[in-house]
Amino acid sequence: MSSSKAAMRYLATSTVVQPLIHRWYAVPYFAAPHTGAMNLAKRQLPALRSYLAAPEAHALALTNPDMFGAPFVNAREGGPAAIEELVERTLKEGQPRLRLAEDIDTMRAVLKAKADGGSLAPLYAELPPSLHGVSELVYDTAGNASLRFFESLLYRTAALQPEAQTISLLPRHDPNQPFVYGSPVLPHGRAELNVPFSAPELGELFAGHRRQVDVEQLVELFELAGAQQEIFRGLFTDREPRPYTYAAPGEVRMRYFGHASVLLEFEGFTVMTDPTLGYDDDGHSHYTFADLPERIDVVVISHGHSDHFSLETLLQLRDRIGTIVVPQTSGGTLPDFNLRVFLENFGFRNVVELGEVQSLDLGHARITALPFLGEHGDMDIRAKMVPMVRIGGRGFLFATDTSPIDPSIYELVGREIGTIDALFIGLECVGAPMSWLYGPFLDTPIGRDHDNDRGLKGSFAGPADKVAQQVGARNVFVYALGMEPWLKHLSGCWYDPEAEQIKQSELLTELCARRGVSSELLYITDQRSWPSGSEAVTPTRAK
Template sequence: MHGRALLSAYLSPSTVVQPLIHRWYAIPFLAAPHTGALNLAKRYVPALRSYLASPQKHERALANPSMFGAPFIDAGPSGPEGVQALLDQTLATGDPKLRMAEDIDTLRTTLRKLGDGRALTSIYQDLPESLKGIVELVYDTANSPSVRFFESLVYRSAAAQPEAQVLSLLERHNPRQPFIYSSPVLPHGEGRTDLRLPFAAEVLDELFAARLRPVDVEELAGRLGIAEADRAGFRRLFTAEAPRGYVPNETGGVRMQYFGHASVLLDFGGFTVMTDPTIGYDDDGFPQHYAIADLPESIDVVVLSHGHSDHFSLETLLQLRRRIKTIVVPQSSGGSLADISLRAMLEHYGFTDVVELADMQSLQIGPATITALPFLGEHGELDIRAKMVPMVRLGGRGFMFATDTSPVDPTVYDLVSKEIGQVDALFIGLECVGAPMTWLYGPLLDEPMSREHSVERGLRGSFAAPADRLAERLGARQIFVYALGIEPWLKHLTGCWYDPEAEQLKQSEILRELAGNRGVGAELLYITAERVWPVVDAS
């Protein structure tokens, strides 16, 4: 639009929408106030200080392409001045979170000192203000003391800080954006338009609805609180061209469309089920792929397998908030720091129909049955329950999404195989290398962990041989390798890219050979794919 006003226009399919908290990308462990407090205090503020102590060290490290994803800040054009400004702003405005992080650590120290089996009730009177009313002090069956959080109340505490939330809009994807875990998103004049609104604000749904229907851009800008000086940049996010729209499934069967990573859309007669939506945009400079413009106007069910940021994407979910009818999530254990409730988070951020499933629970919705199967591995051997291997039955077909699971004990699936029926397609991740456990969970731990143990308990999925054994035990008729994080438009989110020499891709070839020896097809999903399964008559 080049800054010119249009009375009526669509939000461009190339417009990127990034949710930020204190200018850091809103991964789930930052979006939850209590874990966000620990991440801000123990990951992000130290990272800013490390950079300012030696900007050259960070720049030299990132000059090596293989260091993309390492814990070094890429400040871009903002440089040290921008990082210093962010640190100053964070220390000035982030006190509710920083105080909560300090108070959590103080409370855990107190519990280690006094939690020897005696009653813990006397500690409540000395709880710091930031934790009053939102925690319960408990023992486990080994008589070890710990803290349980009332998560729905945590979102009502001062540490929720809706004023620190920003939706940052870009005209198109920046393929050079730094890794979101290591670098903040600094407002350094690269064409960003920042909406300083809480993620739960209903007016944002009007912006996202403009993907499908034209809006009065100037009127919307006023409703979003965009200053006159920023209006020209906001107008450039819109286009007079109508969106291409969703292509209906007219095959009569169950159609699968692969949107990248772990995002799979199933369509049976117009009834749609989508897994782990982390969706890219048009005009990103990469090979043609399904993008947010290719989604249907209404998605009947979204199924989220677990709460890692490449599977639980607030960036995508917020844009689809009013297009999703039902979201299915795994049930958490209830209040531990590592096992945050996905339901509580989604409801806080404005989602209205969220269904939790515990292991082996099923939801019948329309023509689909969704079952939560046990999910082994990939979570550093922490006691995390908010994870599931979704099994979707649709059109008489069975689709299992074993995403990042590691079948360390495949007997689990022997016990459930008779109940879940035929597996027509097994989707499985071969992220067999993985990051050390502390890379993700370090800020949440009571005490530091040795590098050796962190690596041993790395965040890894399956190798080829166990994946093939799992497929054989399930009688899977087709295997798809996915969720490797190698789509080029996701590099800033996953820290990965397509490398034929990477162990994950080598394992994919090994799996193809192993399965082929049994007469079963196995293929790697990459960039885009589409398949159709004829309906099976259930009678």
């Protein structure tokens, strides 16, 4: 179909774009083949069956706001009939993943029974079919046998399930969307593109954020029919995008987009951390996709948790990103999936891994990966880093969800840290139980006491203040607490003024003030500017 002037429109900046797999929101641990298999078999299907056994109990539990992040299914208008249909369809269409999950458990049982410290070579004959060619049998130094996966090869197997992937589009943010770890996303009122996440044609759709695109050509490209066409057409507007205003020459500017998303800019060069963005017209005033520049030169991912590694955001920016920097991992275990392999298999280019205390120079910026302690339930997870970004002669340290249980790290890497103009640190000092995220990967369930003791915790105020002193931070910002209402379906939490996290933020402000250092909790929208250079100055502020 030839283009017509009437068909040329912009993708509305209120349009919500959600990647789904088997109707579940595609957080990284659901999207990767092996981790997705274990979640499908041990989290998602059991949750749906539990709901079908007692839908009233699930509905009653969710009337308590404190149960929002708990494992209760919200079927909304679909009710039991929709969930029953989803279970039947998943059992049929999810066979490649369900088989992989079953085979992983089978091989774990074989290793437990037969790996007695001798050679593991004879046990390769007992590998189930889905594990042949994609796994290795190994001992750790304590003599415990386990599976190690060749992740790049796993993405070449049927367990990737591109046919189960959907791009689901909503006209605007749904403030009542259920928690994505607890409930599937049912198709009511959505336009749905039945294409894999790696589909290059998605770039043409998302180009509509910045330029006019031919809506009717897109309707044909994505083979939309019936009511889906009208919903899809309603996602576009004649309103031109907001123009982007770059920072003044010689100025280093920081813009806070919410949670752990910070945009740094100097002389037109941009670096963004952990992009997890919201949309316009969601009832809140904050920076959104519409406030981004045409190109983001560098994206830095601190770790693979879904509130820091958002496939929803990254897919929309895929063609606008120059380089993505991720933490290096040996990979191969269920909880420690490889971020580079993941991104490359979903169509991202120029993905670079950084090992501990390695640095990378890109344009006006130097990115250094520092060690990351805590928040991962004491699991052996290496795909994580505390990024330090030096840009325009200024230093920014993003301590994300780290818990400085051994602060001597920052003394040993002091030379690499240098002068820090701003420390960003999370004070999620309570955290969910370890099994909330990692339960489907465990060989055997963990006891409740240990589960809570190993919770996914960040820092308290006292240790955070010590880190700030160690690195000589001139400004301290608390962030990544999951406070943003538009991210509630991802974070599973929100805080009232009496929450411990808020109290710790206030305490950190007091501790820093005693030393003459500024500290505050970032929320909604914040922008700061520093002159380039290394001299100590008070940053200018705009909100």
